[in-house]
Amino acid sequence: MNSQSIENYLKVIFNQAISTDEVNTTGIAQALEVSLPSVNSMVKKLAGMGLLEYQKYKPLKITDKGRKMAARIIRKHRLTEMYLVEKMGFGWEEVHDIAEQLEHIQSPVFFDRMDELLGYPQRDPHGSPIPNKNGQIAVLEYRPLADCQPGEQVELKALGHTSDEFLKYLNSKELALGVKVEVLEVEAFDRNMKVEYSGHQEVLSALVCSKLLVS
Amino acid sequence: MNSQSIENYLKVIFNQAISTDEVNTTGIAQALEVSLPSVNSMVKKLAGMGLLEYQKYKPLKITDKGRKMAARIIRKHRLTEMYLVEKMGFGWEEVHDIAEQLEHIQSPVFFDRMDELLGYPQRDPHGSPIPNKNGQIAVLEYRPLADCQPGEQVELKALGHTSDEFLKYLNSKELALGVKVEVLEVEAFDRNMKVEYSGHQEVLSALVCSKLLVS
DNA sequence: TTAAATAGTTAGAATAGACTAACAAATTTA
DNA sequence: TAAATTTGTTAGTCTATTCTAACTATTTAA
Ligand SMILES: [Mn+2]
Ligand SMILES: [Mn+2]
Ligand SMILES: [Mn+2]
Ligand SMILES: [Mn+2]
Numbered sequence: 001m002n003s004q005s006i007e008n009y010l011k012v013i014f015n016q017a018i019s020t021d022e023v024n025t026t027g028i029a030q031a032l033e034v035s036l037p038s039v040n041s042m043v044k045k046l047a048g049m050g051l052l053e054y055q056k057y058k059p060l061k062i063t064d065k066g067r068k069m070a071a072r073i074i075r076k077h078r079l080t081e082m083y084l085v086e087k088m089g090f091g092w093e094e095v096h097d098i099a100e101q102l103e104h105i106q107s108p109v110f111f112d113r114m115d116e117l118l119g120y121p122q123r124d125p126h127g128s129p130i131p132n133k134n135g136q137i138a139v140l141e142y143r144p145l146a147d148c149q150p151g152e153q154v155e156l157k158a159l160g161h162t163s164d165e166f167l168k169y170l171n172s173k174e175l176a177l178g179v180k181v182e183v184l185e186v187e188a189f190d191r192n193m194k195v196e197y198s199g200h201q202e203v204l205s206a207l208v209c210s211k212l213l214v215s
Numbered sequence: 216m217n218s219q220s221i222e223n224y225l226k227v228i229f230n231q232a233i234s235t236d237e238v239n240t241t242g243i244a245q246a247l248e249v250s251l252p253s254v255n256s257m258v259k260k261l262a263g264m265g266l267l268e269y270q271k272y273k274p275l276k277i278t279d280k281g282r283k284m285a286a287r288i289i290r291k292h293r294l295t296e297m298y299l300v301e302k303m304g305f306g307w308e309e310v311h312d313i314a315e316q317l318e319h320i321q322s323p324v325f326f327d328r329m330d331e332l333l334g335y336p337q338r339d340p341h342g343s344p345i346p347n348k349n350g351q352i353a354v355l356e357y358r359p360l361a362d363c364q365p366g367e368q369v370e371l372k373a374l375g376h377t378s379d380e381f382l383k384y385l386n387s388k389e390l391a392l393g394v395k396v397e398v399l400e401v402e403a404f405d406r407n408m409k410v411e412y413s414g415h416q417e418v419l420s421a422l423v424c425s426k427l428l429v430s
Numbered sequence: 431t432t433a434a435a436t437a438g439t440t441a442g443a444a445t446a447g448a449c450t451a452a453c454a455a456a457t458t459t460a
Numbered sequence: 461t462a463a464a465t466t467t468g469t470t471a472g473t474c475t476a477t478t479c480t481a482a483c484t485a486t487t488t489a490a
Contacts, residue, residue: 005477025438038478040439045476057438057485087302088328098322107313113303220447240468253448255469260446272455272468436487442480449474458465 004104007073008032009042010051011103013062014070022059068135075131076111077103078124083114085125092125093167126167127158127177127213142213145181146191146206153182154214161211169208174198181214219319222288223247224257225266226318228277229285237274283350290346291326292318293339298329300340307340308382341382342373342392342428357428360396361406361421368397369429376426384423389413396429 002010012031016023029039047054051066062070080099084090090098105111115121122138123129131137142157156179159166170176175197184201185194191206204212217225227246231238244254262269266281277285295314299305305313320326330336337353338344346352357372371394374381385391390412399416400409406421419427 003476026436034477035479036438037440037480041477084325088332090324090328094324098320098325101320101322102317105313105316107316109305109309110299110313113305117303218446241466249447250449251468252450252470256447432490434487434489437485439482439484441482444477444479446476446478447474448476450472452469452471454467454469456465456467458463460461460463 001106002069005042006046007104009039009046010066010070011073011077013046013052013060014067014074017062017067022061024059071131071135071137072133073103074137075133075135076105078128078130079111079114079118079121081124081126082118082121082130086118086121091167091171093164093171095125096162096164123158125177126162128162140213142215144210145183145193145195145204145212145214146209148183148193148214150183150185153180155180156212157215158213159211160213166211173202173204174200175212181212216321217284220257221261221264222319224254224261225281225285226288226292228261228267228275229282229289232277232282237276239274286346286350286352287348288318289352290348290350291320293343293345294326294329294333294336296339296341297333297336297345301333301336306382306386308379308386310340311377311379338373340392341377343377355428357430359425360398360408360410360419360427360429361424363398363408363429365398365400368395370395371427372430373428374426375428381426388417388419389415390427396427 009028009032012028013023016027016031025036025039025043028043029036032039043052043054043060046052046066051063051069053061053063077099080102081092081095084095084098085092121130127140127142129138129140140158144160145154145156148154156175156177158177159170179197181195181197183193183195187193191209193204193206193209195202195204224243224247227243228238231242231246240251240254240258243258244251247254258267258269258275261267261281266278266284268276268278292314295317296307296310299310299313300307336345342355342357344353344355355373359375360369360371363369371390371392373392374385394412396410396412398408398410402408406424408419408421408424410417410419
């Protein structure tokens with residue numbers, strides 16, 4: 001069975017490959033907070049397992065096998081987060097660290113049961129898609145709120161960033177998935193947005209708006 | 216944080232100390248299916264952590280600190296088993312292997328929430344007591360069915376053995392915790408018991424009767 | 431287009447946890 | 461009680477995963 005370490009590396013590589021397709025060693029080291037030589041030796045190991053393509057000094061490419069394996073771990077992570085929120089009453093800002101551990105549990109029946117009890121959800125509490133059992137993952141069609149124009153009415157569908165601090169910030173602003181947002185004004189200078197939702201007005205920074213995914 | 220290995224050793228030592236108070240190396244090796252030298256080096260490590268008393272060639276004694284730490288792991292194991300049965304619909308024969316993994320999750324709030332959702336249960340699905348958060352564990356007062364006399368009416372309260380095979384055997388006989396059992400006859404030769412419960416009669420072997428704890 | 435900075439690699443070492451082989455102490459049996 | 465058996469220990473090895481120090485290749489900037 002693959003170690004937790006292997007699984008965590010693979011997941012990071014998969015996630016970094018989404019934006020750029022090619023992944024570099026330094027990014028992995030930063031994400032996992034380990035040294036470059038540690039990454040280098042693990043990368044060779046993963047390549048030996050057929051999960052990556054590796055050539056000295058070249059950017060890494062994840063293989064289909066690697067992608068599939070990573071997606072299955074992410075499936076467990078996101079099902080867990082959904083279960084913790086829906087069935088155990090946790091807030092969306094509390095679940096990531098627990099899921100980071102539970103994603104390594106080896107028990108297909110455990111996660112299948114979660115899936116069943118949840119009614120086969122398509123997205124996790126942060127709006128990210130839950131891969132299916134074969135490791136296939138839906139592509140999100142959402143755009144950042146930052147790209148919207150004044151007068152547009154949109155719905156908050158997912159987050160482009162899910163740190164505790166950001167989630168707590170959203171809680172404090174009563175911003176949750178499903179909230180209908182109308183763009184009132186965009187400040188030309190700094191791209192701050194004045195928006196209205198749930199009956200009140202707020203000014204959101206450009207940074208925040210770039211992380212709110214809407215449709 | 217303690218490794219899963221350390222936690223698994225400690226749990227085995229705690230369990231073996233219940234019956235005899237003093238624990239020997241060979242028993243640990245057998246329970247964990249590791250070699251004697253592996254046990255020896257881990258035992259020294261645990262002693263160094265103040266969890267055991269160790270002197271060369273002497274039986275081991277678990278300290279109060281060790282007992283408390285072990286009980287807290289067992290608490291997580293048993294809460295998990297209860298949660299899996301009560302809230303996720305698993306059978307009592309399916310939950311041990313999952314709990315064996317989940318007991319190592321580091322998240323007090325996760326187990327506190329389980330406890331709360333379960334209504335602070337005192338026993339796991341096999342009738343074993345769930346230690347409290349301080350690592351204190353209730354002592355069972357039950358006696359084996361094997362000690363009962365013909366004519367006695369008792370209730371099945373807990374199991375002295377919880378292997379999958381035994382649990383499946385009990386399922387096949389419709390024996391579950393809470394079932395009222397009347398002892399009809401005891402065969403003098405082999406101590407087999409003829410019993411009646413849930414409206415039907417069965418003959419149970421001495422081995423089985425020694426593992427059924429009643430009151 | 432050379433120099434500086436960044437990114438990636440190798441070598442060597444440390445720790446945790448497992449193992450086998452060899453040996454020593456303790457216990458049981460004759 | 462002496463021999464045989466069982467139990468426990470030590471020494472040394474192996475794999476996994478991490479690290480630091482030193483080096484090399486690639487990329488960026490002057
Ligand atoms: Mn997460
Ligand atoms: Mn993880
Ligand atoms: Mn169990
Ligand atoms: Mn365990």
